[in-house]
Structures are given as C-alpha cells and as structure tokens.
Amino acid sequence: xxxxxxxxxxxxxxxxxxxxxxxxxxxxxxxxxxxxxxxxxxxxxxxxxxxxxxxxxxxxxxxxxxxxxxxxxxxxxxxxxxxxxxxxxxxxxxxxxxxxxxxxxxxxxxxxxxxxxxxxxxxxxxxxxxxxxxxxxxxxxxxxxxxxxxxxxxxxxxxxxx
Numbered sequence: 001x002x003x004x005x006x007x008x009x010x011x012x013x014x015x016x017x018x019x020x021x022x023x024x025x026x027x028x029x030x031x032x033x034x035x036x037x038x039x040x041x042x043x044x045x046x047x048x049x050x051x052x053x054x055x056x057x058x059x060x061x062x063x064x065x066x067x068x069x070x071x072x073x074x075x076x077x078x079x080x081x082x083x084x085x086x087x088x089x090x091x092x093x094x095x096x097x098x099x100x101x102x103x104x105x106x107x108x109x110x111x112x113x114x115x116x117x118x119x120x121x122x123x124x125x126x127x128x129x130x131x132x133x134x135x136x137x138x139x140x141x142x143x144x145x146x147x148x149x150x151x152x153x154x155x156x157x158x159x160x161x162x
Contacts, residue, residue: 005029006077008039008070010046012147024141039073054150059097062150064104071108071117079112086115092122092131095146 007025012018018041029036049069053062067090078086086109090101098121105117122131135142145151 002035004035004037004083006037006039006074008073009147010040010042011066011070012041013043013149013152015041015043017143017147017152020141021143021147028138028140037077039077050148056150058095058146058151059100062148063096063146064100066148067101067104068107071105072111075109075112075115075117078115082114084114084116085118087118087120089122091120092127093146094123094128098123 005025007022009018009021012021022038026036046066046069050062050065053060053065056062067088071086071088074088075086078084086105088101088105090096091098102117102119105119109115109117122128134140
C-alpha cells in the first residue's frame with residue numbers, strides 16, 4: 001500500500017485559508033503522485049468539539065482535543081480502507097508540542113485496532129532543515145498560525161502590537 005494523505009482540517013479558519021492550504025497540498029501531492037483524500041469541512045462540528053476551551057492558550061487543552069478530533073477521523077478512514085499506519089504532519093511544526101501530538105495520536109487510534117499511530121519527530125535528524133528547503137524549493141505558502149480562529153486572533157494581536 002502506498003502513502004495516502006487524508007486532509008482532515010475542519011479547524012482551519014476562515015474557509016479561504018482552508019482552500020489555500022488545500023490547494024498548496026494538492027499541488028505538491030499531484031507532482032509526487034500521492035493520493036489525496038479530503039475529509040468533510042465541518043467547522044461547526046469541530047467548534048462543538050472544542051466548546052468551553054476557546055480561551056485555552058496555544059499548546060493547551062484545546063489543541064489536544066483538536067489534534068485528537070482530526071486524528072480520530074483519519075484513524076477511522078485508515079481502518080475502513082485497510083491502512084495500518086497513521087502519522088501526522090503536525091509533528092513537523094516547531095510551534096506544536098510533540099508529546100501532546102503523540103498522546104493525541106495514541107488516543108485517536110485506541111478504538112481502531114488495525115491502525116497503529118507512528119510517533120515520529122519530523123524535526124530531528126535534519127528533517128526540520130529539509131522542511132525549510134522544501135518550502136523554499138516549492139515556493140510553498142507558509143501560514144503564520146495553526147489554522148483555528150483562536151490561534152488566528154492571537155496572531156493578529158501579536159502582529160498589531162509589533
């Protein structure tokens with residue numbers, strides 16, 4: 001079985017940002033001949049999953065719930081379609097907590113016995129540098145916030161204060 005990208009990002013706000021990120025991913029995957037599966041963009045369901053956690057800081061409980069919500073959807077897809085392994089590009093971001101991501105991944109696959117979450121630190125062993133090279137080489141759009149409106153608002157405030 002070949003790698004397949006499952007795009008589960010109902011957290012991304014606004015929808016224009018979602019479309020931009022999706023288009024960049026598709027552009028890359030088509031060049032690499034990697035299959036792309038898009039999950040439903042159900043922002044309202046995602047908001048319901050993080051309800052009560054809106055004021056949490058980055059790397060707080062809201063992020064854990066968000067990661068698990070999205071990875072659980074990917075795990076369900078993986079099991080339904082015969083994939084045995086699941087990992088995430090979240091682990092490549094220096095802004096995210098790798099321990100938090102791996103814990104969410106383990107919880108996400110708990111109800112899907114045929115799927116194993118592959119804990120991989122995509123920042124070590126030269127992989128962070130390689131990520132930067134690929135961003136430049138492919139002239140990728142590099143977003144300035146994780147994607148959700150709560151992170152977006154924090155980023156806007158930080159930019160305004162500079």
